Amino acid sequence: MSAGPYNYSYIFKYIIIGDMGVGKSCLLHQFTEKKFMADCPHTIGVEFGTRIIEVAGQKIKLQIWDTAGQERFRAVTRSYYRGAAGALLVYDITRRSTYNHLSSWLSDARNLTNPNTVIFLIGNKSDLEAQRDVTYEEAKQFADENELLFIEASAKTGDNVEDAFLETAKKIYQNIQDGSLDLNAAESGVQHKPLQPGRNQPQNQPNPTKEGCAC
Amino acid sequence: MESLIANLQAQLPSGHRIVTISFSLKHSFSLEAGLVQEWIRTNRLLVLVENSTESALLIYIVSKNVADEFSLERTIPLDTEFKCEIDTASANIVTTDIFLKLSRKKVHLLFEMLPGFKANKFVDEVVKASEVANKKRAPPNFSWLEVYNPQLVWESTTGSDSEQPTSAATELQPSSQNCHDAIPAHLNHKSDSELSSPDVTAHRSSIATGGATPIAARESVVRYQMALRETAYTDLRQISIFLGTYNVNGQPPTSGLADWLSVDKDPPDIYAVGFQELDLSKEAFLFNETPREEEWLRAVIRGLHPKGKYRKVKLVRLVGMMLIVFIQEKHWAYVRGVASEFVGTGLMGKMGNKGGVAIRLDLHNSSLCFVNSHLAAHTEEVERRNQDYLDICNRLVFSTTFPSKAIKDHDQVFWIGDLNYRLSGDLDLLRVKDLLDQSNYQALLQYDQFRAQHAARKIFVGYQEGPILFRPSYKYDPGTDNWDTSEKNRAPAWCDRCLWKGDNVQFKEYRSHPGLRMSDHKPVSCLLECGVKIIDTVRYRRIYEEVMKKLDKLENEFLPQVSVDSTEINFGNVAFNEGATKILTVANTGQVPVQYEFIKKHRDSKYCKPWLACEPYTGFLMPGDNSYITLEILVDKRTAWSLNSGLDELYDILVLHLDGGKDIFITVSGNYQKSCFGCSIEALIQMHQPIAQVAPETVCQLEKAAYPSIDPGNDSDSKQPVLAVPKELWFLLDELYRRGMDTPGLFEQPGLSTEIAAIRKTLDESLPDTLPGSVHSVAESLLIFLETLKEPIIPFSLTQKALDGCGAFPSCKTVYSCLPLSHQHVFKHIISFLKEVLLHSSKNGLDAKTLVALFGSALIRLPPPNYPLGPSISLSLNQPHLDRKRCMFIHHFLVNDLDD
The missing domain is CATH 3.60.10.10 (Endonuclease/exonuclease/phosphatase)
Incomplete structure (x- = not known):
């Protein structure tokens, strides 16, 4: 067990993006609190959540930014993409329009994050099978074509929610391990915390990513 | 601190002496039906008190609102069962806070203190007192503590419990209960209402009022929580x-x-x-x-x-x-x-x-x-x-x-x-052996010194x-x-x-x-x-994860939280130069102090548009407190034209940022009433109707057309006949011709802002025969009208030339001839108006010097800071210099005839 004061060795910054009402905040809440928020108000701004997870024996602190989905806030929420190590791109499987807008969200994500940002596509509301408007297959194809990780999940039942957040972290961690994500690069979205001061860590720490849009 | 000690001392029975005190945060789980609900930290005041040779700790709940209001939560006698240790396991890592673990029998308490001399002294004294208790030869007698706690009977200190295991069952309640079990009677007389109902909800807001990092030394907290849940x-x-x-x-x-x-x-x-x-x-x-x-x-x-x-x-x-x-x-x-x-x-x-x-x-x-x-x-x-x-x-x-x-x-x-x-000495040896021969051990054991000492x-x-x-x-x-x-x-x-x-x-x-x-x-x-x-x-793992989850949850709960009374602020109709304010209430609904600030959005230079201001735009809020932010909207000459031209609108999204937490978007909007003030001459001369009756898109088109550089695509020069001068200017001048020429103090006495607003409204909405308000209000309206024109009469591109040539009339006249036609017309109108005013100077008291000073700054203005100047142009003038040149330029036209 790590004896450090931080209790975790990495911080990953995540953003959650996608149309209004696809369940971004509910996914975050389900992930951090293991509860479904039935009457979740629209996010007017950017919510913030955190949880410590474990990947390959390493404790990782996730800092998750849940953005407002309303179109009128789009210009503002773009400020928050910077420095994200993971982006959860969410649509609602019962509303095709939210799926149709994916390419626009995706291009924002591609343009505003660094090339190594792991983008995970989540088809939310998988519990509403009867109202399904987007098939798994076509979304899967979209994901494959754009090289996205993909899963269908339900913030209501909790199905696959954990997986989406954890798989994203695993992929980021893998990128760190194989060297494709350079921690020293600006805006990598990852902070490395030393286990113990002065032990098995070089003195010069990678620049901590600046939080949020304190531009 | 000293006065606090004196105050507390005064409330204690005589003989009970306060040795030292310390403020700290108590860590505990609140229990509900035996289930751990959440981990909380609450403010406590620890008081070490001694009575003759014995010591005890009094733990007070610190009231959230009143600084020196305390209610006793529990008392802990410092006896041989008492243990006190610094959580040393976290001492080798970088943590600022001191974790003090106090335990006695089944009571385990964890306190967090700010490091420093005071905390050290406190811990020293407690350790010392506990050592004294351990060395003491006399049996402990903590009956003196009963005065603090009449309801609870202390574990019997005199009775023989030696043969009965687990006497601790009668002990105090476990630490994890969020107890207000011991309100001392003698403290109650002070104020029944304040003390009799401990604020059970207080801890939610009073937690962590001091610390910026409530989850300090999480590792040691995890270890501690795991120890608590060992069974x-x-x-x-x-x-x-x-x-x-x-x-x-x-x-x-x-x-x-x-x-x-x-x-x-x-x-x-x-x-x-x-x-x-x-x-x-x-x-x-x-x-x-x-x-x-x-x-x-x-x-x-x-x-x-x-x-x-x-x-x-x-x-x-x-x-x-x-x-x-x-x-x-x-x-x-x-x-x-x-x-x-x-x-x-x-x-x-x-x-x-x-x-x-x-x-x-x-x-x-x-x-x-x-x-x-x-x-x-x-x-x-x-x-x-x-x-x-x-x-x-x-x-x-x-x-x-x-x-x-x-x-x-x-x-x-x-x-x-x-x-x-x-066996105690007064027993006859023969009698002993006799009893032993009968195997009557019980009779003999009554004389056993060990049993007697143990029972005592x-x-x-x-x-x-x-x-x-x-x-x-x-x-x-x-x-x-x-x-x-x-x-x-x-x-x-x-x-x-x-x-x-x-x-x-x-x-x-x-x-x-x-x-x-x-x-x-x-x-x-x-x-x-x-x-x-x-x-x-398996269970260890599960409970460990539960504790971790709890801490995660807690960490999320400890994030700064505020609520605002509105995220949509609409100012309704907003008129030129008429400010309006709205109040935004920000309430700290979280458990930690919040530093909030309106922050700039990506690429913006300011946190809000220039027609808006927030006061204060940053602040600090304690849990449970409110802050009132005044949002003031004002469209003046700096911003009017961009609204008239549609380059800007009364719509902005403010980002209210909480330090270390979330952001809230506040949408501010309003409906700008387009006004002839803040337009360009070029647009105004094409409007035959009052501006309020012109479609807003048309206004935008006209304004954009007047500045093709801004909107090159919009070059639709409608061949509508244009007015010689803006009709609004004509109405203003006409009114002054008719009413003001002989008015003393013309242009020197200020107008009334309500009348000026009424004049503006009249000009925006009608083609009036006459304007409301006094002559002075009309005169000031004229000056404002000229000052708020998108480009002054002498356009920015000619400002340098005009100032350079102010020495002689011919060079001034050259500048005049360079003016766009519409500007020439307006300039001419104004010059003849000024000449007329001077003709009446015996009545209105004006002289040329005052007049040129007033109109100089209205007709010749320095370009705004971001105006694209040509490479040869450098406008570096000090103010008196600039004023003098402007006056000279205008003055030439008053004393010479343009048509010469």
Whole structure:
């Protein structure tokens, strides 16, 4: 067990993006609190959540930014993409329009994050099978074509929610391990915390990513 | 701090003296129906108070609102059960806060203090007081604390609880309960209303009012929480422990020990075998060396139960006192942290002929401690024996473990040895032997010094002993079972005893072994069944994750949280130069102080549009507090044109950022009433209707067309006939021609802002025959109109030329000829108006100098900072210089004729 004061060795910054009402905040809440928020108000701004997870024996602190989905806030929420190590791109499987807008969200994500940002596509509301408007297959194809990780999940039942957040972290961690994500690069979205001061860590720490849009 | 102490002291009964106090945060889980709900930290005031030789801690709940309002939560007597330690496990890492662990019996409390001199002093004093309590010889009597806590009866300090295990059941409630159980009656008189209803909800908002990092040293908190919930993830495994004690009177092992060590059917899991007077020689005493150690060790090994396979855990010896612990091979893998220590209490309180030796170990998740002691001899030396016992308790510390542990810091303690307590001296020896012949031990045990001292709680508080159903182990003629016949003729006594302390210990056997006749003592043994805590890794993992999850949840709850009363602020109709304000209420609904700030959006230079201002735009909010932010909207000459032209709109999204937390978007909007003020001449001369009747898009088009550089695509020069001058200018000048020429103080006396607003409204909405308001308001409106034109009459591109050429009329006239046609018209109109005004100067009192000063700054303006100037143009003028040149330029036109 790590004896450090931080209790975790990495911080990953995540953003959650996608149309209004696809369940971004509910996914975050389900992930951090293991509860479904039935009457979740629209996010007017950017919510913030955190949880410590474990990947390959390493404790990782996730800092998750849940953005407002309303179109009128789009210009503002773009400020928050910077420095994200993971982006959860969410649509609602019962509303095709939210799926149709994916390419626009995706291009924002591609343009505003660094090339190594792991983008995970989540088809939310998988519990509403009867109202399904987007098939798994076509979304899967979209994901494959754009090289996205993909899963269908339900913030209501909790199905696959954990997986989406954890798989994203695993992929980021893998990128760190194989060297494709350079921690020293600006805006990598990852902070490395030393286990113990002065032990098995070089003195010069990678620049901590600046939080949020304190531009 | 001093006055606070004095204030508190005044409320305490006389004789109770406050030693020191400290503010701290208490960590606890709140319990609901026995389930851990959440982990919280609440403010507490710790007060160390002493009464004659005893000390206690008073723990006060600190009221959230009133700084010096406290209610007593609990009292903790500093007795031998009290433990106080700094959470040292986190001391080697970078953490600023001091974690103080206080425990007494089943009460465990964790306090967090800000580091520094005060905290150090406080901890010092508490430790000192607790040491005093441990060394104290008089029985503890904490009845003086009852005054604080009439409802709760303190654990009986005088009654005999020694034969009743787990007296702790009557203890205080567990720490985890969020209790307000003890409101002291004598404090209540101060203010019933304030104290009688402790603010149960207060902790939610008062938590962490001091700390920016509420989750400091999370690791130690996790460890602490796991310790609290130990029973949930540990199972008890029964192991049998054989305790044996034998005073061998310096004799070598001449016969086997099996009759002592392996008389039971099943082999015990653990042996703890203690000897006293192993070697009475001078060499042993002075040099602590003896061949007997090896001899007796071999004898013990030979005597261990033949069905068990044993491993020696440790051997420790001090002169004649030796303790050996064996464990069955199968348990060896679960043994950790083996250590031994000894304390001599003999001559000068140091020599090793008397004292104690001890071995400790962790077996699975339980800590066990075995002590073998030889206390002072002779019937009358009861107090010496008591003191020896206390000395061993206080001085014996296992320093090789981390953190170091005293005897009492173990889950289970087993204490054996020749304690040397006798039958009290006033008993006739013949009577003793008589009773012994009848096997009437109970009658004799009434005279047992140990039982008397134990019942008086002078020694072995909390320890238990099995029922004594065997003959005294002392004193026999060696080699026989006969009572001492030597000339000393010692009375028989139960000198050799086995005791234990701790939970989950079951008594099995307690006996002596008269068959061993080497010594003048008989060996004694005790067989116990002990529950050892074994971690169930599956449940441990689950509970660990629960604790982690709880902390995650907590961490999320400790994020700054505010709510705003509105995220949509609409100012409705907004008119030119008429400000409006709205109040935004920001409430700290979270549990930590919040630093909020309106922050700039990506690429913006300011947190809001230039027509908006927030006061204050940053602030600090304590939990439960509100902040009122004034949003002021004002469209003036700087911003009017961009709104008229549609380059901007009354719509902005403000980002209210919480330091270390979320952002809230506040949408601000309004409906700008387009006005002729803040337009361009080019657009105005194309509007034949009042601007309010022109479609807003048309206004935008006209304005954009006037500046093709801004919107090159919009070059639709509608061939509508244009007005010579903006009709609004004409109305203003006409009004002044008709009403103002002879008015004294014209252009010098200010107008009224309400009248100016009415004039503007009239011009925006109608083609008036006459304008409302006084002449002065009309005159000021004229100046404002000229000043707010998108481009001044002398356009920015000609400003430099005009100022450079102000020395002579011909060069000024050249500038005039360079003006766009519409500007020429307006300029001409204004010049002739000014000339007319001067003709009436006898009435209106104006002179040319004042007039050119007023109009100079309206007609010639410096370009805005971001105006694209040509490379040759440099407008570096100081203000008086600039003013003078502007006046000179205008003045030339007043004294010369343009048409010349």
